[in-house]
Amino acid sequence: MTGRDLLGIEGLDRTDLERILETAERMQEVGRRDVKKVPTLRGRTLINLFFEASTRTRTSFEIAGKRLSADVVNFTPSSSSLTKAESILDTAMTLDAMDPDAVIVRHKVAGVPKRIADALAAPVINAGDGAHEHPTQALLDCFTVKQEKGRFDGLTVTIIGDITHSRVARSNLYAFTKLGAEVRLAAPPTMLPTGIESLGAKAYTSLREALEGADVVMVLRIQQERLDGQPRRRDRARSRRPPPERDPRPGAQRRRGADGRPVSVRGALGEARGMRASGARSARQASEGDRARVGVVEEVRGEERDG
């Protein structure tokens, strides 16, 4: 954690993560009340700065802020700055003039939240930057797993898909590893970034092996525009799949090829598609996301009070 910022899971330790998850659990109780609000952040201003559109994540932060009684401002960058190179100092100065208590940043390029945090007095929460990190999404996934499993120690979490381009994979890798789980990444070699095992996960090109004994399975979206010349058949097979960005799979049981033979990666990815979460679970996760983000917002604000 850079000061009071939440730029990624990489810089957190286990106690940070556990504290945030506990806050999320407390807020779950608030969510059941008639008045779904606590006065923690009354009079404080949160700015949602989304350079990359994501109604779901932005709304989730809005709800989180409102549950903590904060004023939430959606600051939409001009359309030109969404396509052109953005002056980071200009952005930071504009925000500073609004005197926010925290700024939530999402950008398609890795590192932009960090650079804004470097230039800004207020704490910054990274709501997803390029293929770098998406810490609040990982906290949501951890929260979901904790609800289902009650623990992290000894769990095996398998993440399947385009790891190279996935910020969710990186943040989850850090989060689950720090919390005591074993993380496996499964993808064709072209979708496994160089040196990924140095981050603490084990990489697999065999989905069968990656799923062997897994307690939790996540399937990442594969974006067509990122395939960069990879085989068209695989491309087509994936393009038919529904587009959820992420999908934690609590409760997945031991997976094996039905006939005991190694399952091809393509076939296994197809198989994973069949294990997709129901709409009901997705909806429940969305509201859990609000709680996880409440935990984050309160965490950042708490740090501010201490610092």
Add this chain to the structure above:
Amino acid sequence: MASGRIWIRGGRVLDPSTGRDEVADLLVEDGKIAAVGAGLAASGGEVLEAAGAWVVPGFIDLHVHLREPGQEYKEDIASGGRAAVAGGFSAVVCMANTQPANDDPSVTEYILDRARQESPARVYPVGAATRGLAGEVMTEMVALVDAGCVALSDDGKTIMDSGVMRRVFEYSQLARVAIITHAEDRTLVREGVVNEGPVSTRLGLPGNPSIAEVIHVARDLMLAELAGAHLHVAHVSTAGAVDLIRRARERGVHVTAEVTPHHLALTDEATLGYDTNTKMAPPLRSETDMRACRAGLADGTLDAIATDHAPHAVHEKDVEFTAAPPGVIGLETAVPVTLDLVRANELAPLEWVRRLSTNPARIIHRAGGSLAVGAAADIALVDPERRWIYDPAKGFSKSRNSPWAGREMIGCAIATLVGGVLVWDVERGVLLP
């Protein structure tokens, strides 16, 4: 440049051209070195007390971007020349990617004309190898060299067409100059902005793999060998390229090579904070690559230290990492940054000086790199111990894109002479023009 007498007294004279390494006095007269020896009796003229300093041939930077004509908001010949002498460089070799590109003798003449008027350092232009740096049609190389170009290169616009590159090497023998290549296979670099490896994976930024350099160096070595031409590999950054160059030289290929201070001193870990002033082309590499570059410099595989001084304006660097132009300024920090190899006992002082002066002069076939009697008095005085904080805003370059902003530096050029004229004095600043 006419000048009177200057006595440089009591310094450690380091002259790679003669192997001299001793405390001695040095007399400069009429723009030339008139005498070198212990206990010369000073009579008349200016005296520079050099006790504690190293007296060395003025440094020659084989790789700078002066941005004039066309991008004077980043740098120009006057500001780049001042930055050079403040860094101990009496001469700089400027790349052809100006606007318009230096692909025509008229541009070369313009640069040299501006340099005569504005630059305290000597300026040696590099001509483009292909028209408009487009990698298709060769320039009139002989005419460019006749106009004053000391080498030919498309630098960052790497010539990907091997057939064109072969003809460039073959034709270059008429011009009798080196072909300098920025060795990066663009089909492997693709969108890459940081060294491909654990760091690019942590950052979530597209990787530029070291193989992109290695494969291109291999190609250029083969083509240069086939043509019997002189290949000079710019800014070597990978262990693989160092190895290929070493082996090619062993079998007699006419290859020389340079390495930058940043590739000798920094690794890709410097990029972990997303500072765009750590974005270079080629990118900062792994620890293994950096060590190989240092070893290659020490054993002579890499002949020269060259800064790849690449000024960019603040507004150009203050953007998303992927959108920022690559490159850093380096003229004013090369001495302290590379003295680290001397302090680490990886490079003897005389060898350090050789790689900053004598070898670069040999590669471009120009005088310099020597303190022998009769040589032009291009001289630098280096205080290897002096500590100072580098603030690019107070430097002479128009740009500030340095990875060393705010860092403590050990060592600096305290005086620089060009043609016997004192053009830089650390106490008085740049003196001419």
